Amino acid sequence: MKELLAQRVNPDVSSALAGLFPKDPDPSAVTFAAGSPNEQLFPVKAVQAAFNTAIETQGAHLFQYQSSQGNLALRQKLVARIAKWGQVTTKAENIVLTVGGQQGIELVAKALLDPGDDIAVEVPTYIGALAAFDLYQPHYHAVPLQADGLDLDALEATLKRYPKTKLLYTVPDYHNPTGITMSVAKRQQLVALANRYNVVILEDTPYRDLGYESTPLPAIKSFDTEGRVIFLSSFSKILMPALRTGWLVADGDILQAILKVRLASDLEATGVTHAAINAYMDANDIDQHIAHMTTHYKQQRDAMLRGLAAYFPDGATYTKPAGGFFDWVTLPQGIDADQLMYDVISPQAHVTYVPATNFYPNRDVHNALRLSFSGLAPQTIDSGMHRLGDQLKAAIHA
Numbered sequence: 001m002k003e004l005l006a007q008r009v010n011p012d013v014s015s016a017l018a019g020l021f022p023k024d025p026d027p028s029a030v031t032f033a034a035g036s037p038n039e040q041l042f043p044v045k046a047v048q049a050a051f052n053t054a055i056e057t058q059g060a061h062l063f064q065y066q067s068s069q070g071n072l073a074l075r076q077k078l079v080a081r082i083a084k085w086g087q088v089t090t091k092a093e094n095i096v097l098t099v100g101g102q103q104g105i106e107l108v109a110k111a112l113l114d115p116g117d118d119i120a121v122e123v124p125t126y127i128g129a130l131a132a133f134d135l136y137q138p139h140y141h142a143v144p145l146q147a148d149g150l151d152l153d154a155l156e157a158t159l160k161r162y163p164k165t166k167l168l169y170t171v172p173d174y175h176n177p178t179g180i181t182m183s184v185a186k187r188q189q190l191v192a193l194a195n196r197y198n199v200v201i202l203e204d205t206p207y208r209d210l211g212y213e214s215t216p217l218p219a220i221k222s223f224d225t226e227g228r229v230i231f232l233s234s235f236s237k238i239l240m241p242a243l244r245t246g247w248l249v250a251d252g253d254i255l256q257a258i259l260k261v262r263l264a265s266d267l268e269a270t271g272v273t274h275a276a277i278n279a280y281m282d283a284n285d286i287d288q289h290i291a292h293m294t295t296h297y298k299q300q301r302d303a304m305l306r307g308l309a310a311y312f313p314d315g316a317t318y319t320k321p322a323g324g325f326f327d328w329v330t331l332p333q334g335i336d337a338d339q340l341m342y343d344v345i346s347p348q349a350h351v352t353y354v355p356a357t358n359f360y361p362n363r364d365v366h367n368a369l370r371l372s373f374s375g376l377a378p379q380t381i382d383s384g385m386h387r388l389g390d391q392l393k394a395a396i397h398a
């Protein structure tokens with residue numbers, strides 16, 4: 001019944017996210033593919049206690065319809081948090097709690113994009129953002145990343161050539177998939193460019209608290225004087241993803257449009273969970289929890305960097321992420337990371353990663369891959385990297 005489906009669904013092309021969730025995962029594989037947080041670091045008991053506190057203190061009312069923007073007390077806490085860690089000044093009225101950062105991206109796409117609209121995305125970029133944008137049928141313009149973030153000259157050239165570009169999507173902190181962080185100077189220059197060319201910036205920052213060498217840089221939103229930056233973040237990486245709670249900060253017409261589409265989408269996000277997160281933050285120091293997590297993630301990151309240095313072939317270059325979950329490896333031209341993984345590395349070495357094509361709107365880069373160290377113990381990372389490195393050596397020298 002394909003003829004009955006909306007064109008936006010494009011039934012002959014699977015969701016950009018589909019490849020991330022294999023139907024029959026190999027249980028013996030070392031998977032560098034999944035970007036999931038480490039479950040062993042989830043504060044299960046404290047969150048369980050927080051749910052109990054929320055229910056005991058608020059009773060039946062907790063289970064009533066609540067605000068479409070989300071729990072006010074939690075939004076107030078977030079105002080203080082992003083002022084402290086992101087240097088963003090805002091108010092609780094400007095915050096919308098979302099069903100994960102993923103819904104935030106979707107709401108922004110729904111609020112801004114008509115079919116055929118021009119949007120700019122850094123490449124490579126977050127697969128889930130492509131999956132959300134795809135449904136609104138934009139015209140993508142890919143802007144390359146440099147070691148210190150988005151290539152602003154390339155962005156300006158794009159904006160000159162496509163002056164109707166509406167939206168730029170960027171992950172400035174410990175980027176998914178490359179681990180790259182945008183410099184402060186570029187954050188400032190990016191806002192100036194967006195002002196000049198009348199572009200909205202979607203600043204997606206789920207990893208911004210997970211730095212292994214530094215505290216978070218000022219958000220791009222902190223340089224916004226015209227209300228054109230939408231700041232988006234999430235509890236998925238600093239608490240747990242199944243809480244499905246993210247938040248965005250927006251202003252003026254953009255905020256109103258997002259609230260309108262949010263009502264149509266789901267009326268409101270998960271109020272019971274918001275109250276539990278709020279109770280968790282009352283009873284615990286979330287920054288202490290984050291510090292505990294980053295100590296572990298740093299060890300995992302270090303194990304991956306050691307593996308890259310020890311086992312990978314000379315022809316492979318890689319990023320050195322200062323935070324987050326990911327490393328990006330570039331192989332010599334002509335090597336197809338997709339084919340290599342499905343035909344050789346996964347069946348023979350039982351190692352998986354995400355091939356580069358998935359992170360490009362036009363699926364036109366083949367010789368790179370994303371490795372995630374977030375869910376694996378250092379010893380597992382070491383043995384997986386050894387196996388992967390040997391396979392890559394064989395492929396490059398074949």
Ligand code: PMP
Pocket residue numbers: 035099100101102103126128171176204206233234235236241245246
């Ligand atoms: N943005 C980026 C860059 C991500 O990596 C992710 C999840 N991996 C998300 C958004 C969405 O996460 P969630 O919906 O769990 O907050």
